[in-house]
Amino acid sequence: MNPRVITIDGPAGAGKTTISKLLSKKLGCVYVDTGVLYRGVAYEIQRQGIDWENDEALDVFLKNLDLNFLMENDNLVLLSSGIDITNFIRTQSISMLASSSSAKPQVRAALLDIQRNIAKTKEAVFEGRDMGTVIFPNAAYKFFLVADLSVRAKRRYDEMPGDSKDINIVQKEMKIRDRNDSQRQSAPLKPAIDAIEIDASFLTIEQVVEKMLKCIDNA
Numbered sequence: 001m002n003p004r005v006i007t008i009d010g011p012a013g014a015g016k017t018t019i020s021k022l023l024s025k026k027l028g029c030v031y032v033d034t035g036v037l038y039r040g041v042a043y044e045i046q047r048q049g050i051d052w053e054n055d056e057a058l059d060v061f062l063k064n065l066d067l068n069f070l071m072e073n074d075n076l077v078l079l080s081s082g083i084d085i086t087n088f089i090r091t092q093s094i095s096m097l098a099s100s101s102s103a104k105p106q107v108r109a110a111l112l113d114i115q116r117n118i119a120k121t122k123e124a125v126f127e128g129r130d131m132g133t134v135i136f137p138n139a140a141y142k143f144f145l146v147a148d149l150s151v152r153a154k155r156r157y158d159e160m161p162g163d164s165k166d167i168n169i170v171q172k173e174m175k176i177r178d179r180n181d182s183q184r185q186s187a188p189l190k191p192a193i194d195a196i197e198i199d200a201s202f203l204t205i206e207q208v209v210e211k212m213l214k215c216i217d218n219a
Helices: 016-027 034-048 055-063 092-101 105-121 131-135 149-159 167-183 205-217
Strands: 005-009 030-033 067-072 075-080 124-128 141-146 196-199
Touching: 005 016, 005 131, 016 030, 016 124, 016 205, 030 034, 030 075, 030 105, 034 055, 034 067, 034 075, 034 092, 034 105, 034 124, 055 105, 067 105, 092 167, 105 124, 105 131, 124 131, 131 141, 141 205, 149 167, 196 205
Parallel strands: 005 124, 005 141, 030 124, 141 196
Antiparallel strands: 067 075
């Protein structure tokens, strides 16, 4: 019998990370932030100066890419060729590049095996944008988390370090990312047909997780 897989998809800033972490903790299973993988790809593209729109250059880059996860004190650490890059992947420029480059089929294919291999051996909560539609279409439980754009932008603004930030720019870029993610040809952002949609605009993290646990317990 395969380990139980739970997927949580949704747009940026909907609260997927915090909710997925708490849900996995309450269920006693592994938490996997798949968006971190795409941010890791974007970080290495930027660091190495890769022309990711050139398919040949992208193929060579992906062939040599070595991303892996490590858990440290309940925190997910992303390693690139054995080096911790976790603290470098949460900038707005990396977010935008991750959204653009993740539309490339080669990128999605390269990361597919990493995600599915985790699910073969461990019960897990997978957070992302196409977990329930593409990566794990047979997942035991699928959730799609949404929230108002203004609410999501404020959350992302509060997460960003430093003082040189503008919530209007954050909201504008988030709106662009929403459009890019939902309109891309490869694995667009959308709820799976059998996903349970939850609007987290005016719910606390605990209330959202409680809703998810009830759905799982009553299944």
